[in-house]
Amino acid sequence: MSKTKEAKRVTTHVLQEMKARGQRISMITAYDYSLARLVDGAGIDVILVGDSASNVMAGHETTLPITLDQMIYHACGVVRGCERALIVVDLPFGTYQGNTKLALSSAIRIMKESGAHAVKLEGGREVAGSVERILSAGIPVMGHLGLTPQSIYKFGTYVVRAKEEAEAGRLREDAKLLEEAGCFAIVLEKIPAALAAEVARSVNIPVIGIGAGAGVDGQVLVLHDMLGINKEFNPRFLRRYADLHHIITDAVGNYISDVRSGDFPNTEEQY
Numbered sequence: 001m002s003k004t005k006e007a008k009r010v011t012t013h014v015l016q017e018m019k020a021r022g023q024r025i026s027m028i029t030a031y032d033y034s035l036a037r038l039v040d041g042a043g044i045d046v047i048l049v050g051d052s053a054s055n056v057m058a059g060h061e062t063t064l065p066i067t068l069d070q071m072i073y074h075a076c077g078v079v080r081g082c083e084r085a086l087i088v089v090d091l092p093f094g095t096y097q098g099n100t101k102l103a104l105s106s107a108i109r110i111m112k113e114s115g116a117h118a119v120k121l122e123g124g125r126e127v128a129g130s131v132e133r134i135l136s137a138g139i140p141v142m143g144h145l146g147l148t149p150q151s152i153y154k155f156g157t158y159v160v161r162a163k164e165e166a167e168a169g170r171l172r173e174d175a176k177l178l179e180e181a182g183c184f185a186i187v188l189e190k191i192p193a194a195l196a197a198e199v200a201r202s203v204n205i206p207v208i209g210i211g212a213g214a215g216v217d218g219q220v221l222v223l224h225d226m227l228g229i230n231k232e233f234n235p236r237f238l239r240r241y242a243d244l245h246h247i248i249t250d251a252v253g254n255y256i257s258d259v260r261s262g263d264f265p266n267t268e269e270q271y
């Protein structure tokens with residue numbers, strides 16, 4: 001990478017400075033070269049190669065089936081498409097829980113084979129050992145608390161988490177613990193806004209919310225959801241910035257009728 005590109009790159013330190021200045025952090029998912037290039041060019045701060053690829057790219061019902069090899073494949077394309085954003089890759093289900101050695105080797109594979117800059121994993125105290133072991137290799141780790149989709153079969157539903165005081169207290173402690181373990185940021189998913197704001201104030205690392213209100217240090221959305229590609233997913237926290245479902249359906253419909261009618265290609269569109 002050239003020196004100019006390196007100078008522009010968002011780093012974990014830049015995010016820390018943004019929090020200190022009260023400057024909000026923008027984060028979005030991407031899973032391939034072409035869209036990562038667009039998102040990076042638009043000026044996003046952080047790109048998450050999320051295991052939501054399991055849903056939006058592969059069509060699975062949950063994030064559980066996606067493999068480490070598949071995450072690395074997605075991450076490689078994203079890395080090739082980006083010059084500026086910090087690229088964080090999700091450690092998929094089964095590659096870090098309950099086994100710190102496995103966690104480290106999974107994180108090393110992501111960093112070595114994709115060229116991404118950091119990994120993200122779900123959970124608090126139960127994954128603290130994995131966080132520390134990954135950090136011991138100099139790999140930045142982002143935490144993820146609240147609704148953690150890899151535990152969907154434990155929760156049983158995708159409803160808002162930590163509404164009860166017992167779970168809220170545990171989440172507060174886990175956020176502190178992740179900060180102390182050395183995480184450079186934490187994602188809080190689908191928890192009450194007041195709790196998320198309190199957690200963001202209580203830690204010195206950036207807290208990025210999804211369905212966690214405005215009182216945090218930044219926001220993340222799944223790209224395909226905010227672009228309106230998927231019409232069926234309508235949670236309250238989602239703001240749609242485009243209606244690509246209709247745009248793509250109309251464009252492809254027009255192409256089909258032009259092919260069928262013989263209108264495409266015309267004489268200017270041939271050799």
Ligand code: KIV
Pocket residue numbers: 029048049050051052053090187189210220222
């Ligand atoms: O996988 C993902 O897209 C995520 C975001 C929802 C934060 O983890």
